Amino acid sequence: MKARFLIPLGLFLALAGLFWFVLNQMNRGDYNPRELPSALIDKPAPTFSLPNLHQPDQTIGTPNFLGQVSLFNVWASWCVSCRVEHPFFMELARRNEVPIYGLNYKDERADALRWLDQLGNPYVASAFDFEGRVGIDWGVYGVPETFVVDKAGKIRMRFPGPVTEAIWNRKFAPLIAQLRSEQG
């Protein structure tokens, strides 16, 4: 077997190695091609006030985030990836790990309520953003997206795509522990 006939195979294996590396990084949450540098990181969260999904006469807004580290998760009943991350959020809620606020994005109220009834409700409360205006302010361009908001109401992280246990342990848990230890 002459060496030069192995060149195509070698090139291909190098390429496959690169892809394997990238896929692994994606699984761990270290690489996310949809992640764009967000102008909102370390800035105060864009203020909003929206009706509560369950009690339309009450409002949810930026003041809810103050004084605690919380998650703000953008979801919708029509979003299939939301179903993927949903069991893990249920688990987080059961473990009382961190308060999770929801932003129900461009959804019908009846559909959203049915979705939560049937699959379970991991959220402290969900804001009802029928027109998607708050989503625009927060720079949401795909569902699901998850934000980490610190005690002072600043956005500290934005994660597009479904959150998994592996990604949680690697990216969210250390950040949340660190934020909790901060003065605020």
Next chain:
Amino acid sequence: MVPELGHFALILALCVAIVQATVPLAGTVWRVPGWIALARPAASAQMLFLVLAFGALVWSFIANDFSVAYVAQNSNSALPLEYRISAVWGGHEGSLLLWGLILGGWTFAVAMFSRRLPDDMVARVIAVMGLISIGFLLFMLLTSNPFDRLVPPAPDGRDLNPLLQDFGLIVHPPMLYMGYVGFSVAFAFAIAALIEGRLDATWARWSRPWTIVAWVFMTFGIALGSWWAYYELGWGGWWFWDPVENASFMPWLIGTALIHSLAVSEKRNTFKNWTVLLAIFAFSLSLLGTFLVRSGVLTSVHAFASDPARGIFILAFLLLVIGGSLALFAWRAPAVKSTGHFQLVARETAMLSGNVLLVVAMGAVLLGTLYPLILDAFALGKISVGPPYFNAVFVPLMAPLLLILGVGPHMRWKQDDAATLLRRYRFVLLVSVVAGILLPLVAYGTVTPGVGLGVALACWVVGGSVVDLGRRVRTSRGLRGVPRSYWGMTTAHAGLAVVVVGVTLTSAYSTESDVRMAPGESLEMAGYTFHFDSVDQVAGPNYDASFGHFRITAADGSQVARLNPEKRIYRVQTMPMTEAGIDGGLFRDLFIAMGEPLGDGAWAVRIYHKPFIAWLWLGAILMGCGGLLAASDRRYRLAVKSAQAATVGPVATAES
């Protein structure tokens, strides 16, 4: 019930694929005729089950069965019927099923139209295609089942992405997939020949028509995609260098190299290893495209819902298929002897140079596509490699290619004489250079080196063909004596020249205005006056539209066209869509797109004058028709008859 039947049909198709991939192959090893004979019926059975599965999914869409998750994500009860059907391949799962169906179709076609080929060769080819089918069916059943139920069922669907609600999207994906998957035939022939250890001219002759037909589909598919982008995206662009466009362009470049290399292998019994490698590459790049689009490693306007688990599966599949075939190549190729020798000035040299340029071009596109991924993955920063890079590397590669194209196909095999060639073509050369400078100058009043070069090269390619055609008509028995494959080649090369003229002129001389216009106002541009008359509100089946009325008049006041650009809001996804108004013509398009309403009844309006843009698609059609002419040459129909007798094809003379 019907979705479950579809699911069951998919499982049966997988079972048949396993039989199809193993038994006939084992039959060729142990010489069991009964096992070899199983290849054709297996291919037919697989086709049947895939048609059933696909039919079940189409039925679920037509019947608005929103308990099927895939239907709920990609359709809506208000969606018109034709889009409900095309929505079948509007998302990841359904487009995979279309992929599988088309693979089944190509395998079936090989089984049907290979009656005159040796049975064990056909058995190997069908078995290799069965192996590929196993991979795709497993992928579908394990990670991307289009028949998954949604509990509870959705009350209504999320609707098809409005961008895809268009005629172009009904035809573009099937056409492109026919090309992608069609390269699997050339791949399977190459692998079958490597397994058998017999790479000869017959092998090249058998795969040629299949490869050309796949290439034709791909050419039409890419052209349709570009045309769709032009009229549907509303910014007048026709090529974006988007990762997914690149994913289709790379196999096309290699496929182009392959059909030429196959010709040399058949006629001259040389370049054989190179040809096999190209056959492996063409299909590998089709698979790589699938990986890039569906694993989510790259972002693109075409992004499917992506999932790294799918990525791992496709990567394992790539390792098996591409890694396996390249290992087989490394093992078998050293034993292959090429017998045809040639001098520096010969048609072989021209073919080889053209081939190398095409492969280098593919490499440049691959590098540009993966470079942002590499940087990002190693945390070196986020960049996008855009048109500046691609244009900068592509033009210098295409210019010498076109230069070769003017004279290369008309040189003799083995050895030609440079002085004779120069004498024969110097007139064409002179005319081309003069035309390159004068034509743009007369038509537009200015000329740049780039425009001059583009027009001159296009004239050179066409002129070279005309001179050679003239010689042929004089030496053979008039026009009737010229074989169809020669007409095919000439048409396809002329098509490329037409594309080059289109690209050059539309890039250099397009004008555009991005203005605020209110009804009653008008704008002058490129010798035309664009009058904005009024806007109506119109309700479509699943959208509401602002329907513009524009009149275009020429300098003398006569009316040129009435155009109705639209701004649509699709109700379910509340997504705004631009429907451009286009007055098409052979020498120029007038293009109006309405942007955002600016208050007081005024709109942001974009107006383009695009000279020669239609030539892009006309050229692509010519190229495709050339391919069809070449593939239908009577030589192939006669050749298969004599194929069994001869193991080495006739060493051709200067003919075609």
